[in-house]
Amino acid sequence: MVLSNTYRYYNIIASYNITVKTGDQKGSGTDANVYIILHGQGFQTKECKFDNFFKNDFERGEIDKFSIDSEVNISEVQRIELRRDNCETRKLELQAIQAEYQLQVKIPGLPAQVKKLPEDEKFSFHYKVNFALEGIKFKAESFKLMMTNQNKWEDVEDVKTVYTKAFGVPESSEYFNDDAQFGRQRLSSLNSLLIELCTTIPQNFGVTEDMIKPFLEGKTMKQVMDDKKLFIINLSILEDCQTKREDLVMTCPLALFYFNDSKHLMPIAIQLFQQKGPSNPVFLPSDPEYTWMSAKMWYSLADSTYHQSLTHLNYTHLMMEGISVATKRNLALPHPILKLLDPHFLYLMAINSVALVALINPDGIIDKNSNAGIEGHFYIMRKSMLFWKLDLHGTLPEDLKSRGVFDQSVLTGAYHMRDDALLLYDAIKTYVEKYVLLYYSTDSALTADYELQSWGAELVKSRDDGGVGILGVPGNGNFKTTDQLVLTLTAIIYTCSAGHAAANFQQYDEYGAPFNYPYYLSGVPLKTRFVYFMLTESPVTIATILKTIPNRDVLLQMMVVTKVLSEKATKSLGDFEKQFIVDPKAVKVVEEFRQTLRQVGKTIESRNKKREYPYDWLLPKAIPNAISI
Template identity: 45%
Template sequence: MSSKSDYKVYVQTGDKKFAGTDANIAVVFHCNDGNSTDEMWLDNIFIDDFERGRRDEFPVSGRQLESVDIIELWRDEKGILDDWFLDVIEVKCESSQSTFVFPFFRWIKPHYRYRIRHLDTSLPHEDDFKDQRTMELEDKCSVYQLRVKIPGMPIQVKQIPDDEQFSFDYKWNIATRKIKMIAQSKIINLVSGTWESLSHLKNVYTSEILKEPASTTRWSNDIFFGLQRTANMNHSVINLCTKIPENLAVTEDTLRPFLEGWTLQQVFDSNRLFIVDYKILEGLPCKNDNYMVCAPLALFFLNGEQHLVPIAIQLKQKPAEDNPVFLPTDPLWTWMMAKMWFNNADASYHQSLTHLGFTHLLMEGVVVVTHRNISQSHPLFKLLAPHYLYLIAINTRGLELLVSEGGWVDKTMNIGIKGMFELIRRGINVWRMDQHGTLPEDLKARGMLNSKVLPCYHFRSDALPLYWAINTYVKKYVNLYYDTPDKITGDWEIQNWASELVKPREEGGCGILGVPGNGKIENQDQLIIILTSIIYTCSVAHAATNFPQYDEYAFPPNYPASLGGKPPTDKTPLEEKDILKALPDKPTTLDVMVVTKILSDKGTKSLGDFEVQYIFDPPARKIVQEFREELKEISKQVKEKNKTRNPPYEWLDPEVVPNSISI
């Protein structure tokens, strides 16, 4: 036997509930040349090792190895709390000063001898420990089970796994934060009653906690109403209009006063007319018979000052005597009321689809399918995992508190959960990954890809560079591990994953439409589109639709999720009192203010700055660093653009965009 040599072993215990252990831990080091150490026990006398979230150092002696290529590790069941979640072990050879890293990121079963390679990054056919890999995936399948909880809705996890629970309450305890925020804000005059005047409503925002939202001073402005289509939460429903729909009761004579001397054909030819059509809302049920939601159409014109302004709003799909087209020349409060009912429909679509359906719920199924099919030793698991942080946990908590019978949605939205769930059912049967989940294709389908079309489209301006940065990052990463298509077609984990992504929901799959390859990935390009779509949706798409919520919703006339009464059926002049009568009462307004404030607060790290670093392979880490550098440059560009934007569009500065759907 060769002489013994000292090693230093650094052990990082995970930061999860009950992650620390009192068990005894043993290791054996193996070298690729066949040599190994004897078993070595990791223990510092009189110190409580392996506590949650702590990094411990253990000096050990063992046979001198040329390199530590594999670590073998196991534990017993000693102690009161023997469960253990291990993040990472680093082994430093004192003789050579070389360090070897072993990412675990798993719960360590008692008496099972785990064998992990240095850097732990391998495609399934390359893994030396296939039995261990298979066992762990089988365990994941038993824990991450799929279930359609509400008929017709996206598939979700059957029961939240312990690993997906929040390890601490922090800001995600929405109920507790809500009570605390109301108390701290000292807003005690919102206990009951309705609003006396709009100025009375504006006077509510006196707290540092519930500040005056930006919309209070500009809500009635047509320019700001146009910006709500291009630079706010519901950013992807506007389309280039190339002809007037047959069911929109306008003529060229109707529109002429608003076209600044242009003929309608000239407006079409110069790409200056745009449309938002909410046909998908037609016939949507509401929470009860006292409420309704419109299914409006609206035309927007890009004027000579490069502002997008509304020029026609029809609140229902079918032209009729009691369904007039409202125009900017109509009586002031009547025009405002038409815009409010349009925004009520817009808010219904925003919360149901743009926000909950197309980010939170669709991606929950993707997260579950990833855990079920892709080993955590797989390089693509390591790529995706940072973008899944807390998603299942926030969905579980949010659905229990906000989107449940009698919850926040039922209290604050006309449609309630009945209408919301029906709208999600309609939407997920239309949403396609290769269009709606692939930003350039979505923009192209809506006639909005060309930057010369609607220059004030801030969402497009800021989202596209981020999409392409993510795409470049993914492309480099995929090409690092898949240099030939046969490596993809032969990767059974990725193929099983793709199959379950497209498998119909009624058969236990995600049922996502438009997944490139339709369940069988044949080349790098298809895989790159899928991975880019997932990372983009979990980060950029969610940030754009989530974080502006307080500024939009907290002043009800600006973006009313709830409106009482009926929409106007003629152009009779209305008054301020009619607006006030339609607005939600004081308690409902407070509920909207508080919850949208909580939802608008960022809680996790910025895109590229991962809470957990899963990637240790040096070439892959270089790719991550290049991604971070590109994000820094994009951040500078966004800040520069915002110097001349009024108001600035801050939501897609990479410093503001989190890695995951964590709130």
């Protein structure tokens, strides 16, 4: 909007010339009556109506010019107040949007998605070109490698030949059968929200104190539990997960970890299946070298399957898509909460529509290159939909508390993902609190907001009845306090930005290293630790390991897709591609958020200088606003 004024002394009238440009997005235009009030220092004009005779004003993408006369002369306009008589018009506009943004459960038992991708949600031409070029480059490189080399691996060094200049060397590939690195993966890698404080050994876990005593630095099991140094991960959700083929295996392991005096999290026991017994042994670091390595790899197979199906796909991409559709359906374009959330939904529906075609479909990349196959992934995802809650699993501090690892006196100096993520969560929450209080200074203003309450109702409405079906929305979607709204909005923005970044951008560095983070394994796990006493099994050797990991073809396909998915394609958190927030007070809140993020970045950089193994993945500049890749 451009404004100028001319003061005519002879009849004491000020004439204001105002130029208005209406946005070019679908739904931006309006047929409502629009009014303006100009504010100066201590005085203001009367409300004036924008209207050009015989012209349809405020059409999408158009520029309109208006001349308004007033008896008040304002030499310096400090604030502009706009209003439209939008009650009926706004409802009609929302009805049109709801017809375009419809919810549909495309995969039975999974989150609701948009039925058909709206025009406004499609990738920009620039984004599509860059995305396609990245994929073509890596596909061409992998094709060249497959044509010039045999599919089987000769030795460990042969695996490294796939790391050409175009791909780069995955960070995790620099380690081989390294227990400390295996522990770091649980704390600062793709799947760092599984570790739990161990206060008792589950009955179905066959580990005993005698087994792990050699790895506790002279302490008893009770002592390490009392000192909060014993940890467990239980991947029971993978039990009974089907596989792509009958000759493939999917584990559902339990693993025990000890946080030693050197502040390294070390694996000390792994059981690969849930039911303990003679044919389901507990593997230990004291086992033969490649027996122990094999156990860690079969554990990592389950971990990577959990990561891809739940941590990455279900809990960020799909859960947030349903929320984004409900947001567009229920909050009109001028609504302050839509303006707050919309930058964090950029390209989300578009990238998910691509994934449905190429990644999460029968015979797609996941189906062909994982043990679980796509139906196995869907099985795990359906299980998670029965218990995942926004106010617990989707709210970082509550999730950490539920696992006994919120307090930074636990895993001190090693749980980098937690420590950095909490800084970001707090920054986002403070930003949301300030913003919300600008528009809802009282709880009654919150309950009176029909659009907001309709949004909350659709979030919790059963997917069978056409809703999003999110569990754990505060107030069951009936927002009565600002705290309830702030928690909900913070969880959404955190998940779409920092949560997705933590689950996504290390993918190439992990999946590109088949010894450390396999997504596909051939053969079967050992059924006994002491294979040299058994006639039915052979000792595990490096040759066994090389036959177990994915062959060249499968590994290169995973490298291509994870390399593309690991590329940051949009602007950093707080630097919005689309700036919908224009209210001066709200703009100030946004700028304060940006300043806080800059300080968070400095804090993380300072931490990294002191860390033995720096963690760069949650630097604010490395986090996009939205799930756009």
